[in-house]
Amino acid sequence: MDLYVPIIVLGVLAFAFAAGSVAMAAVTGPKRWNRAKLEAYECGIEPTPQPVGGGRFPIKYYLTAMLFIVFDIEIIFLYPWAVAFDRLGIFGLVEMVLFILTVLVAYAYIWRRGGLEWD
């Protein structure tokens, strides 16, 4: 049971902070209504109005997001490998090169087939 005490304490703290912040904001925050409060983002650029009937959005966003995730995951694996580089030895190096090459193949495919051209 002792093992779980830190987890429980952390959970209680996290809950208390979240609930406390919301309660505090409700009590102390000023309430001045304006139209912008109803929009998705109160600051930054205006959200693009959706066409009638839901509409479509360009598949390019999806492609960019996917590319980002692929390289993000690559970095996630690169970090621990870099930290333990000399201990992993030559096997780790070869494996990592193979891994990066595989990702590069996907990148080459997208690049050659025009997936990176925005227009």
Added chain:
Amino acid sequence: MTSHVSAALAPGGDIPAPHIEYGQIMPILLVLGVAVAGVLVEAFVGRTWRYTVQVPLAFLGLAGGFAWTIVLGLRDETHAVAAEGALGVDGPTLFLQGTILILALVSLLLIADRGTGSFAAQAAALPGSEAEQRTTAAGIIQTEVFPLLMFAVGGMLIFPASNDLLTMFVGLEVMSLPLYLLCGLARRRRLLSQEAAVKYFLLGSFSSAFFLYGIALLYGYAGSVKLGDIAAEAGRDAGSETLLLGGIALLALGLLFKLGAVPFHMWKPDVYQGAPTPITALMASCTLVSAFGAMLRVFFVAFENLTWEWRPAMWGVSIITMIAGAVIAITQTDIKRMLAYSSIAHAGFLLTGVIATSREGLSSTLFYLAAYGFTTVGAFAVVTTVRDAGGEAGHLSRWAGLGKRSPLIAGVFAFFLLAFAGIPLTSGFTGKFAVFKAAVEADATPLVVVGVISSAIAAFFYVRVIVVMFFSEPEADGPTVVVSPATAAAVVLGLAATVVLGVLPQPVLDLAGHAATQMFVR
């Protein structure tokens, strides 16, 4: 093991490199390597040459993998775990991998056939749009089909070989994701095809999630994802039974979904109907073999001491699968849907071999999988040849009088249907006989009685198709039969295997028996 790991993770020490038996897992590496090469071909080879390069590449990859599997089988010393216990290389695995590779080769004949043109010119073009008409008129083919096929086959090879549950999950996903895509690539009736792909994707993701949850529960129970460790922990009869039983149930659910056992079969008719027919042939043969291979390994290795726990549930699943598959098939009016329900019923027959949990059960299931795979690829190959203006003539009424229009192709299809029904002198009879014999020896006689009854029900709708083909007048504007060489080769191979495994089954039965002698490695 634990001390070994913690020593390796202590700061300063060298981390030992894992030992990979490249020779033993070469079929998998070869197929996946060809898949990656296929992506490079897509990237750097001009559009006009892609098809010419991709097809031989895929053929070489599959044939090379098959040859390597044969060599491994002939050396007969491969009863070991490879890649630090992640993959098992043993008799049943090699038999299953060889079956998958040879069936994938036959399916590739159908997939590569430009005469039938089953695949969309450009999958991204909206159905009915100008872009679609332009690309179709230009005679383009979406050649990504070939690397996707190779990735799917690579996953199918990993799935039954994986010796721990995480590798098995990776295999499952590598197999499934390309298949979801391939299902949506039909050239005709594209909306139906895309609908099938979305349904398969959504339901498949659900089943993968269940599978993963099952892995988590079993890890909670045994403290390991290795099949052998789970068996050892279950043998000690300690720990939380809730975790164990929940884990078995969820894992079985994920596996039963992939083989399309009732009540997890709802995707099968829709997907088999909507997918391009060559892909349906691939799914009905290779995916079924792969999924049954994984099922056999999990239930024969990890849950071998727990037969009393899982048998009653599997009895129920097997019985309703056999009966529901046979009964619902009667009402079908589409050839591909009918074959899908037939495939569901066959999954039920095969489950009786899994339930037997004996050496005979294993070897007979292996034989049945190989025999059924060839017959089903041949049957779907025939379906691609019967065509009218809108592509394949799927509706049963369009097949009326086919026996008068094209006696040869109708005769071949009738033979395949008789093999599905299990008539003697076809491979279907030998397979069913072997599986049911193993089930009787394992005291599952009631299952066999249900199996025989549902075989009789199934025979009714197989014979009905034969009657429609031979004893009704052809329509004036009936479909024509177009047989191109590659499809003809696939039909002949399916037919030859169905005849040989029905008339002279002993060599392959011996091979399956030999593969099963040492059971699964752990």
